[in-house]
Amino acid sequence: MTIPVTVYRSDDAGAPQVTDGTPAEWFAVLKQCLVDGYGAKSPAGWKLIAEVEDPPHMTLQNNVASGGSGGYAMFSSPQIKATAIMVGQTALDYSSVADHDRVGRTFRWGLYWSAATADKALKNWMIIASATGFYMFVYANEMTAKNCINSEVHGFFYVGDYVSTTPNDPARFISASGDQRTGSINYTESLGEIHLGTKAVGVAYPLDSSTTTQELYTQTIFGTRQTPSGNYDAKPDVTVLCPIYLFSDTTSVSSASLNDPITPWCRGHLPGIFSSAQCGYGSEQMPYFKHIDGQSYWSVPYTRSSSSGSAIWINTVEWQHASS
Known part of the structure; x- marks a missing residue:
């Protein structure tokens, strides 16, 4: 069972624009893509x-x-101003703005540079969304010449349900991103760190409504690291795609949690995102889309190098339904 997906972009006709990077501008982007x-x-x-x-x-x-x-x-911000740092967080329980519980890790993004620095400002955005989850990517004009980011500040995160290994999983709503930090925004806060596969991407809660968190790590049939460095100019046929799975606390098999029905070791996988057996397309203009098996996929840029391809793709047509 699948759920349809829509790609929303800042260069669409009638799309909301980010000029100064105020919270109101970012709220308008999220609302017009997801709600209105x-x-x-x-x-x-x-x-x-x-x-x-x-x-x-x-x-x-x-x-x-x-x-x-x-x-x-x-979604919130500590200040009403241009170049505001935006903060996101999920909650499984919510009564009001001030009253919520079982929250996820915080993640951040923003314009970073002032609007006067037009080519550097992170004013371009893309949201790939279904009714149950979405990925958001925020980037600058100067990044678009190639499909790798060279450790430049950008925004990339997922919010929504994962595809659970447990039917009717009541705790499947999460966020996935990179490092948690304070101070200035850093590129390591991006979900693009998933290319390396060594870091937790979020937290999950037990299936019995208790409040002990478990960190989530990623792995595929190719291992924990999804993209090797290099392959910048390669343009291979993509023949194998594997979902990116979420594991509690460790990617190593643990007898303590392997058969635990309340805190499963393998929680499920992120919807629509895959690791491929092939790597390349780093020299393409960003964002780069490729047809694989008759459907369009976005190539998630490699974050750590100025001359590397990518082996991570997001389907832009349909995802496996998170409730199936």
Whole structure:
């Protein structure tokens, strides 16, 4: 069973624009993609739960009628200003802006450079969304010449349900990103760190509504590291795609948790994102899309090098339904 996906981009006709990087601009992007729609594009089907102007806060909920878990995505900023740092966090339990529980890790993004630095400012955005989850990628004009990021600051994260190994998993709503940091935004906060495969990408909760968190790590049939360095100019046929699976606390088999029905070792996999047996397309312009087996995929740029290809792809047509 699959769920349809829509690609929303800042260069679409009628798309909301980020000029100064204020919280209101970023809220407008999220709302128009997920809740309201814009131009010829229909919304992904999420619900607006709360919006506060000062201090800036917005809460969205994924679509229960479409099979979503009903999890909550909260977005805020410590200041109302240009180049504001935006902070996101998920919650499984939500009563109000001030009252929520079983929260996920925080993740951050923002314009970073001022609007006056037009080519460096992170004003370009792309959201790949279903009614139950979405990936958001934020990048600068100067990055588009090639499909690798060279340790430059950018934003990339996932919010929504994962495809669980447990039927009707009540704790499947998560966020996935890179490092948690304070101070200035850093490229290591991006989900692009998934290329390396050595870091936790988020947290999950037990299936019995208890509040002990477990860190989530990623692995595929190719191992933990998904993209080797190099292969910048390679343009291979992509013949094998593997879902990126989520494991609790460790990617090593643990007898203590292997058969635990409350805190499963293998929680499931992220929807729509795959690791390939081939690597390349680093010299293409970003964002780069390729048809694989008759469907369009976005090539997730390698983050750590100026001359490496990628082996990670996100399907832009349909995902396995998180509730199936």
